[in-house]
Amino acid sequence: MAVAVKHSPGVGSPGLLDRLPVVSLAGVVYVLGSLGILFRLIPSLWWSAWESTGGSPFVGGSLLGVLMLVAAGGLVVLGTRLLGARTTPGLRAGIFVGLLGVLVILLLARWASLWIEHWVYDEGWFGVSGPLAGALLTAAFGLVLVIVGIRLFALRATQKALVELEQQGWFHATFFKRQQGLKVRRGTIVGLLLISGAGIWTLMSHGSLRRGPQDWQLAVPFTGRVTITDEGDAGRILDEPSGRTASRTPPTGPWSVPRETPRSSRTWSASGSHARSSRWR
Numbered sequence: 001m002a003v004a005v006k007h008s009p010g011v012g013s014p015g016l017l018d019r020l021p022v023v024s025l026a027g028v029v030y031v032l033g034s035l036g037i038l039f040r041l042i043p044s045l046w047w048s049a050w051e052s053t054g055g056s057p058f059v060g061g062s063l064l065g066v067l068m069l070v071a072a073g074g075l076v077v078l079g080t081r082l083l084g085a086r087t088t089p090g091l092r093a094g095i096f097v098g099l100l101g102v103l104v105i106l107l108l109a110r111w112a113s114l115w116i117e118h119w120v121y122d123e124g125w126f127g128v129s130g131p132l133a134g135a136l137l138t139a140a141f142g143l144v145l146v147i148v149g150i151r152l153f154a155l156r157a158t159q160k161a162l163v164e165l166e167q168q169g170w171f172h173a174t175f176f177k178r179q180q181g182l183k184v185r186r187g188t189i190v191g192l193l194l195i196s197g198a199g200i201w202t203l204m205s206h207g208s209l210r211r212g213p214q215d216w217q218l219a220v221p222f223t224g225r226v227t228i229t230d231e232g233d234a235g236r237i238l239d240e241p242s243g244r245t246a247s248r249t250p251p252t253g254p255w256s257v258p259r260e261t262p263r264s265s266r267t268w269s270a271s272g273s274h275a276r277s278s279r280w281r
Helices: 020-053 057-083 091-122 127-153 156-167 182-205 234-239 272-278
Strands: 225-227 267-269
Touching: 020 057, 020 091, 020 127, 020 156, 091 127, 091 156
Parallel strands: none
Antiparallel strands: 225 267
């Protein structure tokens, strides 16, 4: 008598998009791309179109705010659809840690670029090809940080830690024992708000924010320009005729100023962090 044998299908290996590091990095790219669309692409396109109509800047800014809110909502809905109902365990924590890693890499690369700019502009390393060599060194350092970060992110220990972090409920809107520790959580939020408010008041009262740049941004190394609004004692030297010999001559390096440039708009090509180097010695 023949016996029918039923073969169970084998369990296939997980695909590329089922691996936690890959989908987490894809989520990081999506979040960064969404931020670029919201705060860079949409305002740029909007103001270029609005200025051509000659409309009021206040009305244009208000409409732009509404447009950005609508776009943000659409991007959030799209991201939620891409996550799906059954996501890879640890994905939300992986996206958060990935974004934090990108910020750390940017800050470390910027810190290294400050030293490289100092060596190039103040110490005169690499001669006339200093800016190019410095930019290449900064890019190489940033690339090394990216490779090291990806290698650390792909470790099994990192994946296990991400799963455990997400299981603690930090990245979900669901409640577990809603009333447990309610007063402690409220007190923690109030304490954080008080500390943040005290810090902001301190910065404003001491004028720390006025001494800094208007916008908080990371300058791209070796691409900044410094506009000198107060030339001080150097103004009389710049205004002297080119035929006369002055006791001090303008620099001929990366901060050289053309004679025909008006005093109110003279600009030195230098990194924003090295504005102090534009003083003549």
